[in-house]
Amino acid sequence: MCGIVGLYTKNPDIEQRLGDYLSSMLIEMTERGPDSAGIAVYRNPAPKGATKLTLHNADPNYSWPQLAHDMQEELGDKVSVEVRGSHAVLIAHEQYPAIRAWLHHHHPEVSVVSVGDKIEIYKEMGLPADVVQRFHLRDLRGTHALGHTRMATESAVTTEHSHPFSTGLDLCLVHNGSLSNHNRLRERLKKHDIEIRTDNDTEVAAGYLTWRLREGATLDEALEAAIKDLDGFYTFAVGTKDGFAVLRDPIACKHAVLAETDDWVAMATEYRSIATLPGADKAVIWEPVPAQIYSWSRA
Amino acid sequence: MIEVDLDQTEIRDLNERLHRLPPDTNERAWHIVNPKGRHAIGVGLDGPITVTIDGHVGFYCAGMNKQAEVVVNGHAGPGVAENMMSGFVRVRGNASQSAGASARGGLLVIEGDTSSRCGISMKGADIVVGGSVGHMSAFMAQRGNLVVCGDAGRSLGDSIYEARLFVRGSVESLGADCVEKELRPEHLDILTKLLDRAGIRANPREFKRYGSARKLYNFNVDHAAAY
Numbered sequence: 001m002c003g004i005v006g007l008y009t010k011n012p013d014i015e016q017r018l019g020d021y022l023s024s025m026l027i028e029m030t031e032r033g034p035d036s037a038g039i040a041v042y043r044n045p046a047p048k049g050a051t052k053l054t055l056h057n058a059d060p061n062y063s064w065p066q067l068a069h070d071m072q073e074e075l076g077d078k079v080s081v082e083v084r085g086s087h088a089v090l091i092a093h094e095q096y097p098a099i100r101a102w103l104h105h106h107h108p109e110v111s112v113v114s115v116g117d118k119i120e121i122y123k124e125m126g127l128p129a130d131v132v133q134r135f136h137l138r139d140l141r142g143t144h145a146l147g148h149t150r151m152a153t154e155s156a157v158t159t160e161h162s163h164p165f166s167t168g169l170d171l172c173l174v175h176n177g178s179l180s181n182h183n184r185l186r187e188r189l190k191k192h193d194i195e196i197r198t199d200n201d202t203e204v205a206a207g208y209l210t211w212r213l214r215e216g217a218t219l220d221e222a223l224e225a226a227i228k229d230l231d232g233f234y235t236f237a238v239g240t241k242d243g244f245a246v247l248r249d250p251i252a253c254k255h256a257v258l259a260e261t262d263d264w265v266a267m268a269t270e271y272r273s274i275a276t277l278p279g280a281d282k283a284v285i286w287e288p289v290p291a292q293i294y295s296w297s298r299a
Numbered sequence: 300m301i302e303v304d305l306d307q308t309e310i311r312d313l314n315e316r317l318h319r320l321p322p323d324t325n326e327r328a329w330h331i332v333n334p335k336g337r338h339a340i341g342v343g344l345d346g347p348i349t350v351t352i353d354g355h356v357g358f359y360c361a362g363m364n365k366q367a368e369v370v371v372n373g374h375a376g377p378g379v380a381e382n383m384m385s386g387f388v389r390v391r392g393n394a395s396q397s398a399g400a401s402a403r404g405g406l407l408v409i410e411g412d413t414s415s416r417c418g419i420s421m422k423g424a425d426i427v428v429g430g431s432v433g434h435m436s437a438f439m440a441q442r443g444n445l446v447v448c449g450d451a452g453r454s455l456g457d458s459i460y461e462a463r464l465f466v467r468g469s470v471e472s473l474g475a476d477c478v479e480k481e482l483r484p485e486h487l488d489i490l491t492k493l494l495d496r497a498g499i500r501a502n503p504r505e506f507k508r509y510g511s512a513r514k515l516y517n518f519n520v521d522h523a524a525a526y
Contacts, residue, residue, distance in 0.1 A: 252415055252434075255377060255395070271376060272336030272357055280335075281354060285374055287395055287414045290434065 002163075002176040003029025003149040004256070006237050006244050006267040007277070008296050009142075014263050018043075019140030023132040025266070025273040026147040030128050032176075032269060033149025036162040037131040038123025040172040040239045043142030045118045050093045054113040054121045055103075056086055056159060064088040067107055074102055085134040086159070087113060087122050096169070111160065111197075116170030118143075118241055123162040143298070146239045148174040154182075155200045165206035168213055170241035175202040176269055177254045179232035205230060209238070223247050223293050237267060243297035252290035259283040265296050301326055306333040310340060320346050336376065341369050344386070361388045364405060380407045383424055396433065399426045402443070408497040415452065418445045421462055427497035437464050438474065446493055448501045456509055464509040465490050467501060476515045482508045 005025035009015045019041065026037060046052040055067075068081040068090060077093035092099055096115050103110060114121035122135040128149050132138060148163035155161050164172035179185075182201040185208060189196060194207040208229065212222035219240060226236075227250065235254040238245045246267050248256055259266045259274045261283045266274045274280050288294050303313050313331070320326060324346060331352040334340055338357040341350045344367035352360070355373040365384045374392035383402040390398075393411035400416070402424030409417075412430035416438060423442040431449030438454070440462035450468035457474020463486065464477075473479075482490075482504075490503040514522050 252396070257395075270336060270357060271355055271374070272338075275335035275355070285355070286393070290415070 001032050001151045001153070003032035003269045003273070004174050004176050004235060004237050004267070005029060005147040005269075005273050006145070006239075006246070008144040008243055008265040009263070010261075010265065011263045015143055016141050018142045018145055020138045021264075021277055022140075022145045022147055023138045024276040025268060026128045026137075026149060027132060028273040028276055029147075029149040029269060033151045034127055035152050035157045036123065036125040036150045036159070037128040037148065038121065038150075038162045038164055038174075039135075039137060039145055039147040040114065040119055040121045040164040040174075041137075041140050041142045041145040042118040042170070042239065042241065043120065043140065046091050047093075050091050051096050051099060051115065052117060052119070053090045053092070053096075053099065053115050054119070055088050055090060055110045056113050057110045058086055058159065060086065062086075062110075067110065070106060071099075071102065074106075084122060084136060086124060087135065089120050112166070114164075114166045114172065115168075116241065119166075119170045119172060119239065121164055121166065121172060123148075123164065124159050125157055125162065144239070144244060144296075146172065146174055146237050146244060148176075154178050155198065158198075160198050161200045161203075163202060164239065165200075165203050167206040167210045167238070170239075171209070171213070171219075172239040173202065173206040173209060174237050174239075175205060176235045176256075177233035177249070179205060179230055179234065181231040185229070201232070205234070205236070219245060220293055220295070227291050235269070240295075240297065243295060245293055245295035246288055247293050248288055248290050250291040256288050257285060258288055258294065259285045300328045300330050302330045302332065304332050305335065305337055305340070310337055314339070314342060317341065317344055317346075317348070317350070320348060322346060324348070334373070338376070341367070344369070355392070364388060374411070375409075379409075380405070380424075383407060393430070398428075399424055402426070406493075406496060408499070410499070412449065418443075418462070421445065425493055425496075427493055427499055429497075429499050431468065434471070435474070437462055437477075440464070444489060444493060446490065446497070446506070448499060456511075458515060459509075459511045461511060463489070465506040466509065467506045470507075470509070473509065476512050477509055478512045480508045480510045482506065 068079045072079040079092045163174040179201040182204040189207045235256045236247045329350045334354040336357040342362045345365040349368045357376040359378045361369040362381045364386045368387045371390045375390045375394040377395040380388040381400040383405040385404040389408045394409045394413040396415045398413045399407040401420045403422045407426045410429040415433035417432040417436040419438045421440045427446040434452035437456045441460040447466045451470045453471040454474035456477030
């Protein structure tokens with residue numbers, strides 16, 4: 001059992017309070033996922049030609065400015081860094097493959113949590129309320145965000161096993177459910193050079209989408225293919241640069257509810273998360289039908 | 300009318316108050332505000348009371364209900380009126396999955412739509428849905444009546460026993476051992492009375508009846524593929 005929340009803003013006032021609203025939604029899903037929690041937020045686009053990364057190191061005394069300094073020496077251009085809890089957001093004027101190679105060689109002690117233009121991911125073990133506080137999530141402004149509270153059933157409770165999982169540039173995946181064919185699929189994806197770091201089933205689903213997208217599929221096409229290739233129970237929410245998408249498996253055992261007002265679109269595992277939003281009682285509310293892709297986007 | 304604000308009162312305290320009411324109570328009319336999708340509101344009621352809830356409720360509202368009348372002026376989450384024994388539950392909006400699951404008696408009315416598995420394993424209750432029901436509705440339904448004024452999703456009545464299913468609109472597909480049956484005068488009579496009690500206007504003659512072909516009751520090797 002897990003909890004998923006998502007919020008997509010349709011007006012600038014909501015953007016100003018995105019982190020605050022999403023945090024309240026996340027905390028409402030504590031009973032569904034007290035092991036760990038995480039969010040992906042889309043905000044502050046990196047300048048043209050630059051890459052935004054979220055990095056993680058569990059050491060509270062880790063010297064992020066030193067890492068940024070080292071990277072700047074290497075790349076020659078200014079590298080900015082903003083630290084939030086055990087994570088840091090770096091903006092570097094370089095393409096990701098070169099940054100990844102440099103990090104891998106010089107700083108193998110940090111893990112890359114997200115990469116893109118707008119995405120930032122913050123996730124950690126602990127109760128959602130504690131995670132919200134540690135990362136100061138209520139302060140975040142942005143256009144849209146997804147969140148996940150985890151009750152682990154398939155694999156260990158660590159930060160690396162927490163959601164959201166990055167699935168490529170500005171993409172991430174959160175999952176409520178369990179996949180039954182993830183071991184075989186993991187081996188298949190490794191043959192396609194998809195990096196999978198844990199034994200977690202959702203990471204395989206994320207890797208699967210990464211692979212499909214890399215092969216040229218659109219997000220909708222990748223999700224359509226996922227319905228055929230992923231065996232198990234799932235409600236997925238996929239964060240994209242401009243919005244998010246929601247998909248439930250054909251049996252649809254895993255709950256999901258969507259709601260929309262003039263100001264926002266929200267999705268959650270349970271309505272009580274949505275009830276924390278302003279105007280929720282007047283929202284149009286519906287349940288996504290099985291095996292149908294729902295998506296919102298500014299594009 | 301006794302008003303309870305769920306922003307001020309814990310669900311457990313509300314339910315305990317309702318459970319403690321004696322059979323001859325004068326506190327018969329209850330008004331609940333700010334449900335905000337909370338779970339288990341009005342579960343396990345057993346008395347001649349009316350509980351009106353203004354807003355959307357979460358999981359299992361009015362579960363195991365006996366005698367009481369529960370009205371939800373909003374939508375309901377999964378498992379509304381599950382295992383109801385008697386009484387009356389009305390949802391003015393839509394209901395999520397497993398509405399009326401394994402309910403033994405009473406009447407559940409959903410004025411809007413319900414999603415999957417409506418009336419799963421129902422054991423004698425009556426369920427009237429003003430809109431449509433999702434997939435696998437009336438799965439293993441044993442007794443009672445399910446009336447659907449709209450359409451039914453795929454695999455309606457899979458592995459059904461002796462429940463009666465009435466659908467006015469289309470049926471995406473029938474489940475194993477569920478077949479269309481003749482709508483005889485006694486069925487019209489049941490349907491007319493149920494629609495009347497539910498307060499839903501629909502012409503009973505526009506419905507089709509579905510029920511068990513009774514081919515799965517005893518194992519027959521020729522039917523092995525249907526299991």
